[in-house]
Amino acid sequence: MKSILQTKILIIVTAICVVGYIAFGYFFPETGLDNLAPTDRLNLKKNIVVLGVDERSDDVGRSDTLFVVMFDSSNKSASLLSVPRDTRVRIDGHGWDKINHAYAYGGRELTQKTVEELLGIKINNYVMVDFKGFTGLVDAIGGIDIDVEKDMYYHDTWDGFTVDLKKGRQHLDGKTAIQYVRFRDEEGDIGRIRRQQHFLMAVYDKITSADMLLHIPGLAKQLTSMVKTDMPLGDMIDLGRALHSMVKEKGLSMAMVPGTPKYIDGISYWLPDITDLRELMVKMQGATMTEHYKSAAELMEKEYNNAVEKVEKGDDSEENKEAVKEEKELKAKKEEKAKEEKKKQADKDKDAGKNTASQEASSDSRGVVRLVNCSGSKTAGAEAAARLRNAGFEVISGGSGEIIANTVVVSTTNNGAVVNRLSNVPFAHQMRISRDGAADCDGVIMLGSDFK
Incomplete structure (x- = not known):
C-alpha cells in the first residue's frame, strides 16, 4: 500500500515540477500527422502519458502539464520527456492549436492521440492528475521542509494567486508549497528547474521517512480524488521502484521537446524541431533509426514548415481561426477575472472601514510611487524618476536613505491591479507587499546601487 502511494506521489510531484520546466509552445503537421502507421511507432518501452489538468468551474480545463514517462522494465530505469503546453500541433478535427487545448476538445483520449502523433511513439497508459487537490496532498503528508533560497514574490491575476515567500529554512504546507513550485523570476527555466528539484527531493524525503505510515489513511483518500489511471497495479509498483531508485541514486533523467518559441497571429507557440525530436525519441526508446x-520525420518537418510559411504569408487564417478565437476568449476571461478581483478587494476595503476613494486612487492606472534614493549615487534618483514618469508613473520624492544593494519595490496594497502595475517599473527590482491603508501612494521604491 505504501509503495503504491509513494509511486502516485512521485508522479504527481513530477507533474507539478514539469509545469515550471515547460516553457512556451508550438506545433506539428497535417492529416497524416506523423506519416507513420500505428504499428510503425516506437514501442520498445512502456510509455505513459501524464496529464496535469487544471479544471475551473467555468471551463472544462486544459492539460497545463503534459509529459511522457518512458519505463524500461528490463533494467528498471525511467526517463521523462516534457511537452511544452503551447506546442502548436494539428489536432484531429480542430486544425492548428496548442497541444494543451486537445484536452478541452476531446479529453484524455484526444490528448493521447495527439501526443503519439507528435512524438512518433506508442502510448501504453495514462495518468491524469487533478491539480486542485495538490494543496491537500502536501497537507496530507504533513507538509515539507525546504530551504527557500531567496525572497519570492509573484502575482497571477488570472488564477488569483500570489507567491510571497521569505528566504530561509521553512516548513511549507500545501498552500505555501504550491507558491514555491509556481514561482517565476528572471532566471526563467533554469531557476525553476533547480527549485523544482529541491521541492521534489523534499517531498521524496518526506514520503520515504519513517513517520509516513501515520499519514497513509489521509493520503489514500486524497490520492483517490486526484489521480485517474489505467495502469495495472503491478506496473505501478514496478514504476514506483524505478522512480525510487533513480531519485535516490542519480535523479530523474529529464528532457524537453526541442524547438523554438514563435508568435503566429499574435499567439505565442513552441515550434518543435521534428527531426531533432525524432532522433531524441530513438535515443530515449533505445531504438535504432531506420530509413x-x-x-x-523529414516529410513531417517539411509539411510543418510549409504550414508555418502559409500562416506567415497570411493565407492560413481558416486553419488558425479556432486557436485565435480561443485565445481571444481566454484574454476576455482574464480581463473579467481582473475586474472581479478588483471589485472584491474594493468591497473588502469598504467593509474594513477604509477610505474607498483613496483605494480607487491607488488603483489608478497611473501608479503613484514614492521614490527613495538608496543607491549612493546623487544622479540616480533623478534618472530613475524620469524613467518612471516616462513609463506613466506619478513620482513623489522620498529623499535619500541608507545605501542598499538591490532595488526594492514595496506595494502598499495587495490589490492585484496595483501589484501588476508596480511589477512593471522600468528597471530591475525585487517585489514586496506591505499593506498600509493610510499610505498616500501605491508603492515605495527604494532605489539600490544595482540601478542602471
Missing part, C-alpha cells in the same frame, strides 16, 4: 522512420 522509414527518418524519412517520415
Whole structure:
C-alpha cells in the first residue's frame, strides 16, 4: 500500500515540477500527422502519458502539464520527456492549436492521440492528475521542509494567486508549497528547474521517512480524488521502484521537446524541431533509426514548415481561426477575472472601514510611487524618476536613505491591479507587499546601487 502511494506521489510531484520546466509552445503537421502507421511507432518501452489538468468551474480545463514517462522494465530505469503546453500541433478535427487545448476538445483520449502523433511513439497508459487537490496532498503528508533560497514574490491575476515567500529554512504546507513550485523570476527555466528539484527531493524525503505510515489513511483518500489511471497495479509498483531508485541514486533523467518559441497571429507557440525530436525519441526508446522512420520525420518537418510559411504569408487564417478565437476568449476571461478581483478587494476595503476613494486612487492606472534614493549615487534618483514618469508613473520624492544593494519595490496594497502595475517599473527590482491603508501612494521604491 505504501509503495503504491509513494509511486502516485512521485508522479504527481513530477507533474507539478514539469509545469515550471515547460516553457512556451508550438506545433506539428497535417492529416497524416506523423506519416507513420500505428504499428510503425516506437514501442520498445512502456510509455505513459501524464496529464496535469487544471479544471475551473467555468471551463472544462486544459492539460497545463503534459509529459511522457518512458519505463524500461528490463533494467528498471525511467526517463521523462516534457511537452511544452503551447506546442502548436494539428489536432484531429480542430486544425492548428496548442497541444494543451486537445484536452478541452476531446479529453484524455484526444490528448493521447495527439501526443503519439507528435512524438512518433506508442502510448501504453495514462495518468491524469487533478491539480486542485495538490494543496491537500502536501497537507496530507504533513507538509515539507525546504530551504527557500531567496525572497519570492509573484502575482497571477488570472488564477488569483500570489507567491510571497521569505528566504530561509521553512516548513511549507500545501498552500505555501504550491507558491514555491509556481514561482517565476528572471532566471526563467533554469531557476525553476533547480527549485523544482529541491521541492521534489523534499517531498521524496518526506514520503520515504519513517513517520509516513501515520499519514497513509489521509493520503489514500486524497490520492483517490486526484489521480485517474489505467495502469495495472503491478506496473505501478514496478514504476514506483524505478522512480525510487533513480531519485535516490542519480535523479530523474529529464528532457524537453526541442524547438523554438514563435508568435503566429499574435499567439505565442513552441515550434518543435521534428527531426531533432525524432532522433531524441530513438535515443530515449533505445531504438535504432531506420530509413522509414527518418524519412517520415523529414516529410513531417517539411509539411510543418510549409504550414508555418502559409500562416506567415497570411493565407492560413481558416486553419488558425479556432486557436485565435480561443485565445481571444481566454484574454476576455482574464480581463473579467481582473475586474472581479478588483471589485472584491474594493468591497473588502469598504467593509474594513477604509477610505474607498483613496483605494480607487491607488488603483489608478497611473501608479503613484514614492521614490527613495538608496543607491549612493546623487544622479540616480533623478534618472530613475524620469524613467518612471516616462513609463506613466506619478513620482513623489522620498529623499535619500541608507545605501542598499538591490532595488526594492514595496506595494502598499495587495490589490492585484496595483501589484501588476508596480511589477512593471522600468528597471530591475525585487517585489514586496506591505499593506498600509493610510499610505498616500501605491508603492515605495527604494532605489539600490544595482540601478542602471
